[in-house]
Amino acid sequence: MGSGRHICPSSPVDAMDLPFGSYGTLKYQLADMPTVRDTFVEYDISADFELAEGGLISIPNDTVSISQPPIQNYSLCQSLHPAFLNMVMSVIGNIEPREFNCTPDAFSGAAGLKDAILALIPRGGSGINTTTVWYLNISLLEGPVIDFANKTAVGQLLVQIEVFIKNADGPPTSILSVRDSLKLTSMFSVMGHRLILTLSIDSHDLRLVSSSVGISEVASLLPHCNSLLGERILPLLSGPLGGGIPLPRPLRTPLDKAKVWIAEPNSSAMMQKMFKVCILSILFPLIVPSQGTNPGTVVRVNQEALEYVCQEGRPSLLRGLSIIKIPQFVDRGTIFQPLLNFVGINILKVELPHLSLKLIPKTGVQLSFSSQFHMRVNLLISPLELKLGSSIMLDIRVTRSPHGFPVLSITACKSLLGDIQIIVRGKNLFGLPKLIQDHIRAVLIDKMCLSVSNTVLGLNAKLGTLVGLNTINPMSQLQYAMLETPEITSDYIDVDLNAAFALMGKPIDVSSPAPAFSLPPQERVSNDPMVTMGISEHLFMNLFSTLGQSGAFNLNIGGQSSSGGFHLTRSMLESAMPSIAGRYPQDAVFGLNVVLSRHPIISLQEGRAVLRLSPAVQVVAASFGSSSQSQILCTLDVDLSLALKMEVKATSLQISVALEG
Structure with missing residues (x-):
C-alpha cells in the first residue's frame, strides 16, 4: 500500500500498531524511505496482521506491486493492495463449523427449510420421523476471498451444509449434504479512519453432495439456503x-478529505471509490427517570423514521432488481420455434411507484412495494419492449446479536407478477405466448425475493457498527450495546441500550445499579421527532464521574506554564494574604491548581439540568526559576452549581455550562 500527500518531506511517519477487534493487531510500518516528488511525498507502507492467539500473517513477497493513484487536488491518496484486504478476510473468515438445532429459535426459517426437504424425499423412501429434532452443520470450505477485476469487487465463498439426525444408540443419520458456492457483492466506504466493507449475497450455485434418503435435486432449497447463510454466516x-x-x-492526516483506491495489480486502471457520509440530525429530548426496566438509555424509532429509511433505501432496491439476469428462452416444442427463440432478455429500467414499511408488533417490520419492469428482448424476427407489473411482501425479524447490536433476518417473502405486455409506441399491443411468459415469470418470482432479501440483509453490516468504543476525550470512552430484543409496537420500536464507560481502555465498574427507566407512551403530535433518545440521570452521573476520573475537571491557572497570557502576581494576592509581601519577592510566580475532590452530582428536573462540582482550589507560590519547589499557600473548598445546556450536533450531544445564578 502506498500514499502521497502535499506536505513537508522532512516530516516523520511512525510505525502504527492498530488493534482490530478481538482478532489481533494490524502492524503498519514504512517499507522503504519516502520518495520526494515536486508537489508531494510518496510512502510505501507494509502491513502485517499479528494474531491475538499468536503468529503473524504477511503479504507474500512475490505479490505484484501496485501503482500510486494521481493525487490531483486531494491532500491524501491511499492505494490499497487487494492482497492486504484478502489478508484481513483470511483472518475474519477463519470460522469454526457451526452446529445447531434446525428450530426457529436457532434459525428463523427452520420450519420452511424442513418442509422443503421433506417435499424432496421420494415417497416411502425416508423412514424419518418428522417429529424428530433435526440438526444443521455449516462449514466454510474455501474463502472468503475478494476478486478485483474490471473495476468490480466480487467476494467468493464455498460453504457445506449438512442436515442430520442424532441417534442415541449409534452414529448420526445424514439426511442431506449440499455445497453452496456463493458470490458476494462487496461495497466499500470510509468512516473516520476505517475502511468499511459491506457484503451481501449476490448469487448461489447449490450442488448436491450426498443424501441417504433418496433426494436427487436441490434447486428448490435455494431461497432457504439464502436465508440460512444470510442469518447465520x-x-x-x-x-x-x-x-x-x-x-x-x-x-x-484525517481521511475525511482523502481519496482511497483499491488497485488492480498489473493494471493502470484503478477501482475508484468516492465516499460520502450522510448524517441525519435527530432530537434527543431529556427524560426524567420513570417506571420501566431499562438501565439507562432508550432509543425510540417511530413509523415516520422507518418511512424515511425506506425511501432512502429505494436506490438500493432498484439497483438490486435491475441487475437480475434472465437467461435466454429457447422454444423446443412448437412449430414457431425459429420465431420464438429469445437471444437476449435485458431489464432496461425498474420503477417503484409504491414502497412502504409497516411495523409488526413483537416481531419486526414488513416491507412491501409494487414495481414495474421495463425489458427489451431480442427476438430473432424483431426486438420487442416488454412491461411487467409486480409486487413483493417481505417479513423482516429484528433480534439482538450476542455482541449487542440489532440483527435483521428474513422470515417470509412473497412475490406476485402480472401479465407481461408488449409495448409499441407507449401502448399495450398484445400479450406474449404463455411459454415465454412462464419462462420470465419463473425466473423473476424466484430472483426478486433473493435480490430484495440480499439488500435488506446487507444492512446487518451497518447495524454492526453500532457497537464500538466512542471517544469522549483522550482518556475515556463510551460503548453502547443492546440489552435485549427490541420492543416493537404498531407505532414505534424501542431499543434498550446499556452504556459502559472505560478509562484508558479499561472498563469502569459501576457500583450502584441503574434505576428503572423507560420512555413515556408515544404521543401523536405534528412535530413529533422521528428518533427519540431518552437519557437517564444515572447515565449522566456515570458520564461526569468518568470525566472526573480522567482529570477533565482539573485545571492549572497562572504560573510559568500558563497559556493565554494570564498570570497571578503578588499584588493581586496581598489584599487577601498580607503576609506574602514579606515572604516572596516581587517577581515570584503564583498559580492556582484546581483538583476535583468528590464525584460530580447531577440532577435533572423538568426543563432543567444542574451539575454540582466540589473542587479544591490550591494557591501555590514559587520563586522565579524554581517552580519545581512550589509551596501550597492555602486550599479552598469550593461548591459550584452549573446549569447545563444540551444541544445535538450531527451525531453528538454537546453540553455547555454556565454558573447558576
Whole structure:
C-alpha cells in the first residue's frame, strides 16, 4: 500500500500498531524511505496482521506491486493492495463449523427449510420421523476471498451444509449434504479512519453432495439456503468488517478529505471509490427517570423514521432488481420455434411507484412495494419492449446479536407478477405466448425475493457498527450495546441500550445499579421527532464521574506554564494574604491548581439540568526559576452549581455550562 500527500518531506511517519477487534493487531510500518516528488511525498507502507492467539500473517513477497493513484487536488491518496484486504478476510473468515438445532429459535426459517426437504424425499423412501429434532452443520470450505477485476469487487465463498439426525444408540443419520458456492457483492466506504466493507449475497450455485434418503435435486432449497447463510454466516463476516478495518494515517492526516483506491495489480486502471457520509440530525429530548426496566438509555424509532429509511433505501432496491439476469428462452416444442427463440432478455429500467414499511408488533417490520419492469428482448424476427407489473411482501425479524447490536433476518417473502405486455409506441399491443411468459415469470418470482432479501440483509453490516468504543476525550470512552430484543409496537420500536464507560481502555465498574427507566407512551403530535433518545440521570452521573476520573475537571491557572497570557502576581494576592509581601519577592510566580475532590452530582428536573462540582482550589507560590519547589499557600473548598445546556450536533450531544445564578 502506498500514499502521497502535499506536505513537508522532512516530516516523520511512525510505525502504527492498530488493534482490530478481538482478532489481533494490524502492524503498519514504512517499507522503504519516502520518495520526494515536486508537489508531494510518496510512502510505501507494509502491513502485517499479528494474531491475538499468536503468529503473524504477511503479504507474500512475490505479490505484484501496485501503482500510486494521481493525487490531483486531494491532500491524501491511499492505494490499497487487494492482497492486504484478502489478508484481513483470511483472518475474519477463519470460522469454526457451526452446529445447531434446525428450530426457529436457532434459525428463523427452520420450519420452511424442513418442509422443503421433506417435499424432496421420494415417497416411502425416508423412514424419518418428522417429529424428530433435526440438526444443521455449516462449514466454510474455501474463502472468503475478494476478486478485483474490471473495476468490480466480487467476494467468493464455498460453504457445506449438512442436515442430520442424532441417534442415541449409534452414529448420526445424514439426511442431506449440499455445497453452496456463493458470490458476494462487496461495497466499500470510509468512516473516520476505517475502511468499511459491506457484503451481501449476490448469487448461489447449490450442488448436491450426498443424501441417504433418496433426494436427487436441490434447486428448490435455494431461497432457504439464502436465508440460512444470510442469518447465520454472513453476520460473522459483516459484523467485524462493518466495524471497519483501521487504516494508517501518515502524519495523522484525517481521511475525511482523502481519496482511497483499491488497485488492480498489473493494471493502470484503478477501482475508484468516492465516499460520502450522510448524517441525519435527530432530537434527543431529556427524560426524567420513570417506571420501566431499562438501565439507562432508550432509543425510540417511530413509523415516520422507518418511512424515511425506506425511501432512502429505494436506490438500493432498484439497483438490486435491475441487475437480475434472465437467461435466454429457447422454444423446443412448437412449430414457431425459429420465431420464438429469445437471444437476449435485458431489464432496461425498474420503477417503484409504491414502497412502504409497516411495523409488526413483537416481531419486526414488513416491507412491501409494487414495481414495474421495463425489458427489451431480442427476438430473432424483431426486438420487442416488454412491461411487467409486480409486487413483493417481505417479513423482516429484528433480534439482538450476542455482541449487542440489532440483527435483521428474513422470515417470509412473497412475490406476485402480472401479465407481461408488449409495448409499441407507449401502448399495450398484445400479450406474449404463455411459454415465454412462464419462462420470465419463473425466473423473476424466484430472483426478486433473493435480490430484495440480499439488500435488506446487507444492512446487518451497518447495524454492526453500532457497537464500538466512542471517544469522549483522550482518556475515556463510551460503548453502547443492546440489552435485549427490541420492543416493537404498531407505532414505534424501542431499543434498550446499556452504556459502559472505560478509562484508558479499561472498563469502569459501576457500583450502584441503574434505576428503572423507560420512555413515556408515544404521543401523536405534528412535530413529533422521528428518533427519540431518552437519557437517564444515572447515565449522566456515570458520564461526569468518568470525566472526573480522567482529570477533565482539573485545571492549572497562572504560573510559568500558563497559556493565554494570564498570570497571578503578588499584588493581586496581598489584599487577601498580607503576609506574602514579606515572604516572596516581587517577581515570584503564583498559580492556582484546581483538583476535583468528590464525584460530580447531577440532577435533572423538568426543563432543567444542574451539575454540582466540589473542587479544591490550591494557591501555590514559587520563586522565579524554581517552580519545581512550589509551596501550597492555602486550599479552598469550593461548591459550584452549573446549569447545563444540551444541544445535538450531527451525531453528538454537546453540553455547555454556565454558573447558576
